[in-house]
Amino acid sequence: SQKIEQNSEALNIQEGKTATLTCNYTNYSPAYLQWYRQDPGRGPVFLLLIRENEKEKRKERLKVTFDTTLKQSLFHITASQPADSATYLCARGTGRRALTFGSGTRLQVQP
Amino acid sequence: NAGVMQNPRHLVRRRGQEARLRCSPMKGHSHVYWYRQLPEEGLKFMVYLQKENIIDESGMPKERFSAEFPKEGPSILRIQQVVRGDSAAYFCASSPADNYEQYFGPGTRLTVT
Numbered sequence: 001s002q003k004i005e006q007n008s009e010a011l012n013i014q015e016g017k018t019a020t021l022t023c024n025y026t027n028y029s030p031a032y033l034q035w036y037r038q039d040p041g042r043g044p045v046f047l048l049l050i051r052e053n054e055k056e057k058r059k060e061r062l063k064v065t066f067d068t069t070l071k072q073s074l075f076h077i078t079a080s081q082p083a084d085s086a087t088y089l090c091a092r093g094t095g096r097r098a099l100t101f102g103s104g105t106r107l108q109v110q111p
Numbered sequence: 112n113a114g115v116m117q118n119p120r121h122l123v124r125r126r127g128q129e130a131r132l133r134c135s136p137m138k139g140h141s142h143v144y145w146y147r148q149l150p151e152e153g154l155k156f157m158v159y160l161q162k163e164n165i166i167d168e169s170g171m172p173k174e175r176f177s178a179e180f181p182k183e184g185p186s187i188l189r190i191q192q193v194v195r196g197d198s199a200a201y202f203c204a205s206s207p208a209d210n211y212e213q214y215f216g217p218g219t220r221l222t223v224t
Contacts, residue, residue, distance in 0.1 A: 032211060034211070034213070036215075042217060042218070043202050043204075043216050043217050043218050044202070044204075045215070046212050046213060046214060049211060091154075093211055096159065096166065097142065097159055097166075098144065098169070098170065099144075099154075099156060102153060103152070103153040104153060
């Protein structure tokens with residue numbers, strides 16, 4: 001089966017630093033990967049989508065990469081702020097649009 | 112543009128009752144997805160629908176669960192004869208026809224007593 005693996009341990013960083021979250025997938029490369037943010041008690045919020053043929057995508061302080069050799073996506077938040085504290089979810093797309101989510105990595109940015 | 116709306120936000124049912132969860136997609140979105148999130152677990156895909164059609168129900172339990180997205184009105188996720196294990200947050204998402212980005216609603220938290 002196609003799996004998405006994210007580091008289940010929380011990531012704690014200091015304000016102003018760059019946060020880097022890892023997402024690994026198994027089997028064949030998905031057509032695209034998506035990253036979402038989820039706050040406690042709320043629905044996920046879409047952040048970025050990166051396609052298989054794209055190496056890197058940016059949006060404001062966010063950057064995502066897609067390495068098909070390593071079967072890995074990295075998600076970066078530069079100049080992190082306490083407001084960035086949340087759980088970040090990686091998801092792989094299937095040919096039929098359903099998303100397979102990882103369990104998420106909780107990010108805590110200390111002021 | 113209003114986001115994805117779900118109601119009710121919280122639903123309490125006794126074992127054996129039926130639960131009906133509603134989802135109104137974002138305006139202009141023709142694709143609807145339902146996901147379930149159990150406590151301390153990740154989001155699990157259940158079903159993907161377009162207007163009047165179920166496209167992918169590979170994540171839907173074979174019994175007691177059904178979903179529809181009628182021509183008019185919201186999408187409905189129906190759980191018959193609920194059991195305690197059905198207690199979870201159920202999220203609906205929608206996307207436009209030409210885009211794979213999914214926009215989630217606030218979820219319905221179902222508690223079965």
